Amino acid sequence: MVIFAGASPATYNARKDMEEIVSRKIAKTLSILVVLAMLAVSLAACGTAEPEVVVETVVETVIETVEVEKEVEKTVVETVEVEKEVEKVVTATPAPTNKIATFAWTQEPDSMNWVYSNMWFSSILQQIFHCWAWEFDSDNAAFPRLLTEIPSMANGGVSEDGTVVTMNLRDDIVWSDGTPITADDFVFTYEMIMDPNNTVVSQYPYDALSGVEATDERTVVMTFAEPFAAWEAWFWRGVMPKHILEPVYEAEGSIDEAEWNLAPTVGCGPYDFVEWESGSYMRFVKNPNYWLGQPNIDEIYLQFVPDDASQTAALIAGDADLGTFPPISDVPILEAGGVEVMVQSSGYAEGWFFNFRDMASPGAQDVVVRQAIAMALDREAINSDLLLGLTHAPETLWDPLAGGMYVSPDIVPWSYDPEGAKALLEDNGYVDSDNDGIREDKDGNPLTLTHGTTIREIRQDNQAVTQQMLREIGIDMQIQSWDADLFFGSWADGSPAALGDVDIMEWSDSTAFPDPDHYYWLCSELPSDEYPWGANYFGCDEYLDGLFQEQLGMLDPDARTEVIREITKHMHENVYWLGIWDDPDMWIVGPRLTNVSFSGVTPFYTIMEWDIVE
Amino acid sequence: MSRYVIRRLLQAIPLLFIISLVLFVLMRASGDPVATMGGRRVMRPEDRQRLARQLGLDKPIYTQYLYWLIGNDWATIDTDGDGEPDMPGDRRGVLRGELGKSLVSRGKEAWDIIWERLPNTLLLMIPAEIVIILFSLIVGIFSALRQYTLADNVITAISFIGYSMPIFFVALISMYLFSVKFKEWGLPFLPTVGMFDPKLGKTPSQVALHMVLPIFSMASISIAGYSRYVRSQMLETISQDYIRTARAKGLSERAVISGHALKNASLPLVTIIGLDIPLLLGGAIVTETIFAWPGMGRLFVDHVSRGDTPVVMGILMIIALAVVIFQLLTDILYAWLDPRIRYE
Numbered sequence: 001m002v003i004f005a006g007a008s009p010a011t012y013n014a015r016k017d018m019e020e021i022v023s024r025k026i027a028k029t030l031s032i033l034v035v036l037a038m039l040a041v042s043l044a045a046c047g048t049a050e051p052e053v054v055v056e057t058v059v060e061t062v063i064e065t066v067e068v069e070k071e072v073e074k075t076v077v078e079t080v081e082v083e084k085e086v087e088k089v090v091t092a093t094p095a096p097t098n099k100i101a102t103f104a105w106t107q108e109p110d111s112m113n114w115v116y117s118n119m120w121f122s123s124i125l126q127q128i129f130h131c132w133a134w135e136f137d138s139d140n141a142a143f144p145r146l147l148t149e150i151p152s153m154a155n156g157g158v159s160e161d162g163t164v165v166t167m168n169l170r171d172d173i174v175w176s177d178g179t180p181i182t183a184d185d186f187v188f189t190y191e192m193i194m195d196p197n198n199t200v201v202s203q204y205p206y207d208a209l210s211g212v213e214a215t216d217e218r219t220v221v222m223t224f225a226e227p228f229a230a231w232e233a234w235f236w237r238g239v240m241p242k243h244i245l246e247p248v249y250e251a252e253g254s255i256d257e258a259e260w261n262l263a264p265t266v267g268c269g270p271y272d273f274v275e276w277e278s279g280s281y282m283r284f285v286k287n288p289n290y291w292l293g294q295p296n297i298d299e300i301y302l303q304f305v306p307d308d309a310s311q312t313a314a315l316i317a318g319d320a321d322l323g324t325f326p327p328i329s330d331v332p333i334l335e336a337g338g339v340e341v342m343v344q345s346s347g348y349a350e351g352w353f354f355n356f357r358d359m360a361s362p363g364a365q366d367v368v369v370r371q372a373i374a375m376a377l378d379r380e381a382i383n384s385d386l387l388l389g390l391t392h393a394p395e396t397l398w399d400p401l402a403g404g405m406y407v408s409p410d411i412v413p414w415s416y417d418p419e420g421a422k423a424l425l426e427d428n429g430y431v432d433s434d435n436d437g438i439r440e441d442k443d444g445n446p447l448t449l450t451h452g453t454t455i456r457e458i459r460q461d462n463q464a465v466t467q468q469m470l471r472e473i474g475i476d477m478q479i480q481s482w483d484a485d486l487f488f489g490s491w492a493d494g495s496p497a498a499l500g501d502v503d504i505m506e507w508s509d510s511t512a513f514p515d516p517d518h519y520y521w522l523c524s525e526l527p528s529d530e531y532p533w534g535a536n537y538f539g540c541d542e543y544l545d546g547l548f549q550e551q552l553g554m555l556d557p558d559a560r561t562e563v564i565r566e567i568t569k570h571m572h573e574n575v576y577w578l579g580i581w582d583d584p585d586m587w588i589v590g591p592r593l594t595n596v597s598f599s600g601v602t603p604f605y606t607i608m609e610w611d612i613v614e
Numbered sequence: 615m616s617r618y619v620i621r622r623l624l625q626a627i628p629l630l631f632i633i634s635l636v637l638f639v640l641m642r643a644s645g646d647p648v649a650t651m652g653g654r655r656v657m658r659p660e661d662r663q664r665l666a667r668q669l670g671l672d673k674p675i676y677t678q679y680l681y682w683l684i685g686n687d688w689a690t691i692d693t694d695g696d697g698e699p700d701m702p703g704d705r706r707g708v709l710r711g712e713l714g715k716s717l718v719s720r721g722k723e724a725w726d727i728i729w730e731r732l733p734n735t736l737l738l739m740i741p742a743e744i745v746i747i748l749f750s751l752i753v754g755i756f757s758a759l760r761q762y763t764l765a766d767n768v769i770t771a772i773s774f775i776g777y778s779m780p781i782f783f784v785a786l787i788s789m790y791l792f793s794v795k796f797k798e799w800g801l802p803f804l805p806t807v808g809m810f811d812p813k814l815g816k817t818p819s820q821v822a823l824h825m826v827l828p829i830f831s832m833a834s835i836s837i838a839g840y841s842r843y844v845r846s847q848m849l850e851t852i853s854q855d856y857i858r859t860a861r862a863k864g865l866s867e868r869a870v871i872s873g874h875a876l877k878n879a880s881l882p883l884v885t886i887i888g889l890d891i892p893l894l895l896g897g898a899i900v901t902e903t904i905f906a907w908p909g910m911g912r913l914f915v916d917h918v919s920r921g922d923t924p925v926v927m928g929i930l931m932i933i934a935l936a937v938v939i940f941q942l943l944t945d946i947l948y949a950w951l952d953p954r955i956r957y958e
Binding site: 207 | 644645646647648649650651652653654655656657658659660661662663664665668669693694695700701715718719720721722727730731734786789790793794797803805806807808809811812813903904905906907908909912913915916919920921
């Protein structure tokens with residue numbers, strides 16, 4: 001209350017009364033507004049669909065008992081059928097409810113044309129509205145979708161020298177507009193990917209081909225300059241409808257701006273793309289022309305929910321039926337809320353990539369130090385504590401593939417042995433000569449290494465934990481983190497990984513999954529001023545380089561497996577890569593969604609069988 | 615006045631030019647757009663090299679800025695990397711009304727991407743701003759007229775708590791309480807995320823329902839701050855001589871408060887609101903992210919993290935232009951509200 005100087009008591013009291021009146025009126029207004037707001041919310045919240053009661057006039061035939069007077073001696077009761085209009089109150093039965101599944105999508109796709117996007121959240125949608133020549137099951141094994149069978153040497157689909165692959169298309173495959181899918185669509189797809197006017201995200205593996213030919217409407221022939229063992233893993237992850245995109249290319253000289261890239265209304269999956277509202281949702285409905293029948297769920301609705309905590313709330317509240325990659329700390333909350341977390345291997349593993357190039361610290365270049373680090377990390381404790389036991393520490397980058405088939409049986413896992421690590425360092429001249437807790441090498445340089453990663457929270461947690469573990473054996477690890485676009489920038493951009501500013505780099509990666517091929521450690525990939533795009537941030541080991549090159553041209557699967565096993569053994573012994581946890585796809589499945597299974601390559605390959613149960 | 619307006623508009627031209635230059639350099643220095651195009655795997659070197667060339671990212675930064683500003687339809691581009699320019703450029707540049715094409719949604723005009731989100735942002739932000747101003751005035755005036763009473767002290771305490779809360783905390787707590795827990799307890803509940811429930815369709819009532827929690831979160835933070843401001847302005851105003859004069863000449867208290875005190879107390883508020891309005895175009899990053907509202911804030915975050923210069927520059931320049939215009943309008947409104955102010 002403001003007391004005004006010079007005001008008489010009477011004036012003051014009158015003013016006080018008036019102020020109270022005004023205050024009360026404001027309070028009253030405020031209260032009314034609050035009540036109105038609450039009422040509106042309650043009404044809106046309660047306004048869910050109940051069966052609608054309507055009054056309608058219907059004409060129907062009824063059986064009615066009437067008394068009829070006839071010119072007879074007596075009155076008789078007779079049953080006759082009469083048609084009359086009756087007014088009756090009926091409860092309108094709503095049309096059969098559409099089964100709608102809502103998927104919470106934490107990242108919005110950038111393109112619906114797979115050649116313009118490498119985003120996981122975009123590429124996995126292909127099995128909903130589009131089709132691959134072959135897909136992969138829950139064991140990540142290939143099975144044909146557009147083909148009659150997967151080409152192989154046994155069935156004559158792959159030539160003896162491995163340079164020609166012949167694919168036979170099914171007779172019944174059609175685009176969702178009814179146009180047949182033919183070999184010309186495959187040839188057109190190849191031409192568009194390789195066309196320099198199209199800014200596709202990757203030309204791999206099509207740049208390994210010397211040509212693609214349609215020998216007839218149902219036969220596609222791929223020709224390689226050299227045998228290419230990894231063809232099955234990455235070819236034909238989609239086909240473009242020539243009849244839709246060719247006119248665009250002819251008019252514009254490029255398909256970069258084709259409407260189909262963002263609104264693929266013609267597809268070849270069990271569902272048709274309907275609409276995409278930027279930032280909000282994407283909707284798919286059943287494709288009536290799908291050659292394999294009709295799915296159980298009528299509509300799929302992708303809701304873009306960028307925040308992990310919101311995704312968790314939406315799944316528990318039942319506002320979403322499917323989510324992806326929950327924060328590990330939310331898994332118990334989700335499970336308590338009746339939501340299932342399913343794990344599917346997708347070939348990825350989180351690991352430490354060691355830099356042993358000339359610019360790396362001497363310690364990082366020394367295999368003894370790297371081996372001591374492998375022994376000093378309690379990787380199972382990291383998995384059980386940081387990742388709640390949902391994952392395990394892999395020994396090699398090839399562990400998640402084909403049930404570990406490519407991992408050398410000679411590998412002895414690095415077990416947690418800090419005393420052994422200390423002894424190994426001592427034996428090789430790394431001692432703490434100045435008693436500061438950090439060892440020095442023979443030249444008196446402290447054993448300090450730098451560790452860099454992206455800003456993902458779990459990685460930063462891991463940095464803090466492992467820093468302590470290495471400190472216990474006398475290694476000083478300096479930790480840093482960057483945004484992904486800075487960390488993975490090129491040599492020319494000054495990226496810390498490319499320039500070799502860090503000794504240990506951490507991220508999650510895979511081979512050319514489900515194929516075991518990899519190119520990171522090729523000596524030709526070392527970045528430099530002359531070749532700033534190089535992806536080998538680690539170093540050149542000529543023996544390893546030879547093995548990687550050898551396996552890619554091998555046609556005999558068994559012989560190739562042996563070479564890959566030698567790669568895994570050599571990399572494990574030299575600790576070029578140290579697995580921290582396997583990084584499977586994690587799916588969050590709400591209670592309404594049933595009959596769900598996933599693949600690590602084509603997660604929605606069984607979406608036809610998924611169902612909604614209320 | 616008209617000379618003043620013209621002078622301010624002319625001053626804005628070099629200002630916007632400098633802003634655009636600084637933002638462009640910062641944007642391009644903050645990461646490589648091609649680096650994140652590899653998805654979960656590191657981008658293949660051959661593809662990285664090819665895309666940088668095709669998208670013009672291998673050019674010096676001043677050339678890229680020039681292309682962004684005036685376009686490149688006067689130049690030819692080497693798309694196949696053979697060292698020979700083979701294709702004419704097709705960009706017209708900002709000065710000719712084209713913000714450029716998105717690097718993320720390849721081929722789509724940046725303006726089209728922004729325009730898709732702008733209505734959603736305004737749909738959320740304008741009602742939020744109205745609620746904030748309305749409730750700030752009510753709470754602030756109510757509190758000022760009851761200075762140091764129990765009600766004032768309670769409001770003051772609540773205001774400080776609200777003002778100290780980070781918005782993500784209020785948003786997540788309100789979502790957990792009004793959506794998850796209310797549903798669990800069998801009470802009328804609010805939706806968690808999005809603009810509508812797909813099972814019920816995008817109806818006005820659905821959109822309104824989905825606006826409740828985002829607006830509540832934003833308003834609860836902002837009202838706390840604004841109402842303190844209104845309160846202190848009102849306290850200062852009602853102690854002025856002209857208020858005493860107004861009362862002395864027999865005006866009703868309502869007329870004194872609404873006609874004299876509020877009008878004068880609201881003058882500084884006009885400046886704050888004038889500065890707030892252009893920022894509404896930028897959306898509310900945290901609120902939109904948590905409630906999955908498809909507005910400009912999320913658009914900005916999504917595209918800045920992937921180095922999409924055309925879209926990010928478009929958003930920033932629209933906001934910069936709006937700030938210039940609304941500051942000018944605020945100054946004009948100020949002169950209209952306070953006849954003592956003259957612009958020469």
